[in-house]
Amino acid sequence: MRRILEPGQIEDVAQRPLPRLRLPDRAHVFSMRAARLRQQSGKDAIGGSIGDYLRLMAHLADAQQIALADMESTPPSIEQIAHARTFRMPLVASNGWPREQHWRRTLRSICDSLAMLPELSAPTRAVCDGLRVLGRESLEAQADALLAARTEAVDVAAAPFVMAALQVYWVDLASRMRTDDIPELDVPGACPTCGTLPVASVVRAQGFRYLHCALCATEWHMVRVKCSHCLTTRGISYQFIEDGPPGIRAECCDTCRTYRKILYQEQDGEVEPVADDLASLALDLLLSDAGYHRASANPLLPVV
Ligand SMILES: [Zn+2]
Ligand SMILES: [Zn+2]
Structure with a gap:
């Protein structure tokens, strides 16, 4: 039977304020993604190699969830919050925020976790092994290129793993924010927290x-x-x-x-x-x- 709202209930719905922002729920954001990737990987319409890739990304999302639990990044200061509001800029802009080095520890833990998968293909294993020994400057340069979408400078095979570690870092920051501290931007198509599309x-x-x-x-x-x-x-x-x-x-x-x-x-x-x-x-x-x-x-x- 279809439920019909009484007039009073309709007013309640109409008056309920529209949340401008929905910040990530750090307890579930990556585990829900992992579950959905696994569910989708089993669909008949998904081909074999795409299914394998979705399952690999599900493992990656599980590793992201574990890494997020241990992360405690430094939030923006009162001055940084005021500055972002004054200039209507993203609060922790992906292309300017001084990211802390622990994102690289997260990348290593994600690669370690994937390396334990018996079904990991030889090429993917080689990419993960390569990332585990890559020096600080090269990793930071890869992160800069990815965040700036400078595709010509990006190592395509390594990009999903580097991006996964950067996601954990920025989700950690975003999940600790107060929505009131996040400015409205002049560019409504970009994320008000970090400026990403x-x-x-x-x-x-x-x-x-x-x-x-x-x-x-x-x-x-x-x-x-x-x-x-x-x-x-x-x-x-x-x-x-x-x-x-x-x-x-x-x-x-x-x-x-x-x-x-x-x-x-x-x-x-x-x-x-x-x-x-x-x-x-x-x-x-x-x-x-x-x-x-x-x-x-x-x-x-x-x-x-
Ligand atoms: Zn258009
Ligand atoms: Zn964002």
Whole structure:
């Protein structure tokens, strides 16, 4: 039976303030991603090698969750918070924040954890072994190139692992923030916490749409039927795979010819932006054939 809201309840819903931001839940952010990656890897529509990759990334997300539990990064000072607010800049900008060296310890622990997998392929094992012995300067240079999306300077094979360690560092920071300390930006398409572009967007159960940061997992509100890249509200269409999974579409813009995927929590309660974006490469192929470009890469598949 359909439940109908009484007038008083409708007023309650209407008056409930819309949360501008949803900060990551440090107890579950990566373990939920791991569970979703595993679930998606078993689907018939997912091919063998993509399934293997999703399972590898699930192990990686488990290692991220373990590393996050031990991390305690230095939060921004009162002066840094005031500065970000005055200039409407991301509070802990990925391309300027003096990241602490413990992100490299996290990278080592992620690589150690993956190296214990008996099914790890020889090429991936070689990448992890290489990262474990790479010097400080080279690792920091890789991190800088990745965060600045300077793809020509990025070691493609190592990128998902380096990005995974950087995600743990920035999720640690974001999960300790107070939403009131995070400024509103002049650039609504970038994460107000760290300035990174979103990987996808999610229409949460209340019907509000949030963009999901590829780095720190902060979610920020943006109205629906609006291009999250060029911000136009005209010429937006939604593409999906015929008979494909419910709850995922590509929001396509005819002005800038880009797309980002949009997930609908009402259709599938377990949607997770990074995992679902990675598990829907068939949709990327469809959009590529139709002449659209991805607005930004998946952090676990940084160069596409
Ligand atoms: Zn962010
Ligand atoms: Zn656009």
